Amino acid sequence: MxxxxxxxxxxxxxxxxxxxxxxxxxxxxxxxxxxxxxxxPKYRDDLDGLLAVFDSIEGLEGDRAVEDVIRDYPRxxxxxxxxxxxxxxxxAALLVAVSATLTHFSISRGPDDGHLxxxxxxxxxxxTIELDDxxxxxxxxxxxxxxxxxxxxxRIVLKRGEAYFEVAEVPDRPFTVDLGxxxxxxxxxxxxxxxxxxxxxxxxxxGVVAIGEFADGAYAPPPRASVDGEAVIxxxxxxxxxxxxxxxxxxxxxxxxxxxxxxxxxxxxxWRSGMITFTREPLxxxxxxxxxxxxxxxxxxxxxxxxxSVYVIVNVRxxxxxxxxxxxxxxxxxxxxxxxxxxxxxxxxxx
Amino acid sequence: MRNPLNPRNDNIIDxxxxxxxxxxRLVQALFERHAGAVRLFLRARSVGPDEIEDLLxxxxxxxxxxxxxxxxxxDSTGSSRSxxxxxxxxxxxxxxxxxxxxxxxxAAVRDVDPGHTDEHSPERVVAAQMExxxxxxxxxxxxxxxxVALLLQRLRNMxxxxxxLHMGVQVKQVDNYLVRALRxxxxxxxxIEAAGERPC
Numbered sequence: 116m117x118x119x120x121x122x123x124x125x126x127x128x129x130x131x132x133x134x135x136x137x138x139x140x141x142x143x144x145x146x147x148x149x150x151x152x153x154x155x156p157k158y159r160d161d162l163d164g165l166l167a168v169f170d171s172i173e174g175l176e177g178d179r180a181v182e183d184v185i186r187d188y189p190r191x192x193x194x195x196x197x198x199x200x201x202x203x204x205x206x207a208a209l210l211v212a213v214s215a216t217l218t219h220f221s222i223s224r225g226p227d228d229g230h231l232x233x234x235x236x237x238x239x240x241x242x243t244i245e246l247d248d249x250x251x252x253x254x255x256x257x258x259x260x261x262x263x264x265x266x267x268x269x270r271i272v273l274k275r276g277e278a279y280f281e282v283a284e285v286p287d288r289p290f291t292v293d294l295g296x297x298x299x300x301x302x303x304x305x306x307x308x309x310x311x312x313x314x315x316x317x318x319x320x321x322g323v324v325a326i327g328e329f330a331d332g333a334y335a336p337p338p339r340a341s342v343d344g345e346a347v348i349x350x351x352x353x354x355x356x357x358x359x360x361x362x363x364x365x366x367x368x369x370x371x372x373x374x375x376x377x378x379x380x381x382x383x384x385x386w387r388s389g390m391i392t393f394t395r396e397p398l399x400x401x402x403x404x405x406x407x408x409x410x411x412x413x414x415x416x417x418x419x420x421x422x423x424s425v426y427v428i429v430n431v432r433x434x435x436x437x438x439x440x441x442x443x444x445x446x447x448x449x450x451x452x453x454x455x456x457x458x459x460x461x462x463x464x465x466x
Numbered sequence: 467m468r469n470p471l472n473p474r475n476d477n478i479i480d481x482x483x484x485x486x487x488x489x490x491r492l493v494q495a496l497f498e499r500h501a502g503a504v505r506l507f508l509r510a511r512s513v514g515p516d517e518i519e520d521l522l523x524x525x526x527x528x529x530x531x532x533x534x535x536x537x538x539x540x541d542s543t544g545s546s547r548s549x550x551x552x553x554x555x556x557x558x559x560x561x562x563x564x565x566x567x568x569x570x571x572x573a574a575v576r577d578v579d580p581g582h583t584d585e586h587s588p589e590r591v592v593a594a595q596m597e598x599x600x601x602x603x604x605x606x607x608x609x610x611x612x613x614v615a616l617l618l619q620r621l622r623n624m625x626x627x628x629x630x631l632h633m634g635v636q637v638k639q640v641d642n643y644l645v646r647a648l649r650x651x652x653x654x655x656x657x658i659e660a661a662g663e664r665p666c
Contacts, residue, residue: 127649127652128648128652129645129648129649129651129652130645131510132648133641133644133645133648135507135510135511135551136548136551136552136619136626137626138503138545138547138625138626138627140503140506140507140510142506144510145506145507145509145510146509146510148510148511149509149510149511149512152511152512153512161652161655163562164652164655164659165648165651165652165655166511166555166558166559166562167559167562167563168601168651168655168658169555169620169651170552170555170556170559171594171597171598171601172601172605172616172617172620172621173552173556173620173621174594174598175598175601175602175605175617175620175621176621178602180602180606181602181605181606181617181621182621184606184610184613184614184617185614185617185618185621185622188610188614188633191610192610192633192634243609245609245610245611248639248642249611249612249639249642249643249646251609251612251646281646283639283642283643283646284642285638285642
């Protein structure tokens, strides 16, 4: 009950809407919804707007595509449940024995539950994974992750790549993303995690996440002084709370953890719709990013254009079109070879 | 006057009034059971005490003329409370929309009698259609469990418990699905509204 009140007071308008149609809306909850709407114009607008959308949905009654969703549900659900489960064929006893020393890299589990599900995406692919608890994970290009729901924690091991997590709230069963050296724990929240060989990155879209080393990890060296004016350097040994709007980056080689608050999270979260926003970033970085989505690599063979500042939104599903766009925008020339794409300066109005 | 094609015309009127009274009993029964819940719902939506009684009166009238109400109430999957709340919400949304249309119109055309604005104008109808398409696209794009929970709640008026039974999951999970689906709708709202405004 208290939880519902807290969600009404602190959460988005969807919590109020959810309570409004529940059969157990209480007086204090009604009062809390009213008070929140009275004191917070944006919330009120969200609530009114959401209720209007809610009302409009009724207009979809009889719509074929929508009715199909309801009719086909049992079949689709059963199909999903019979999805092949990946079982690691190692002796469970052995795994349990070594897990004490290798927690960071192995997946510990009980002796009677060998079910882990593994997912991966090819270059340029995205996959949306619906987990049994209602959480949804979207795995970006060339990614790999393992879902381990066998223990008391919901545990995802992100092996490589990038994933967007929409976590369903389950009390007493934390949701943890294991990155090897770091982990991210969240309750009922949305965030993006990216794991490159040398960098881990966490962007919090909604709610709060905790980041830190595993409890049994060795003590990290003391924090370094900040060189970057905007970012905050965090001590790597401690657990940190990260709120919505913040991004944390962990540099594996330097063992440095820093956090900052960008103007917008579009750059981190936009890939789900295929659109990535770059705000004044060097061309070399933009190309490096685009290369994650294509097998045919794009190379810059002209140092003079590498640092051109780029302010652009690109569609990563249309790399060719994106390159055409960049060519029109910048003094560069794009040459397509059978096995690669090369960028050089156009020779005109060089900066 | 008698309709030559339908000589029993006056009997039909009798039948209609008989239906009317059984309808009245049904609506009264619904009110007895759920008026408290509807009042609380309206209070949460910041409706003042006088206005609440107004809206309840209007709700009564609407229920009296609602199409196939008996069938809907007899349908064992739906919750009558959810249906009433949805209707009450419909009334509030109508008021809210009218207000919005009026204030937008008043802002656009100063000194024009706001009574002349019409939420049923062809433009508004087209806009509503575009908006509905946008909503549909957002819903169909949701993960399976979210969209099914949302649609069962909206189009079948199921209680959360019934949705859980239907989906074969726990009620807590239904809560999760619904909150997630609603959050997605909240976030997509600007886009949805933009779709509704385009044709004007």
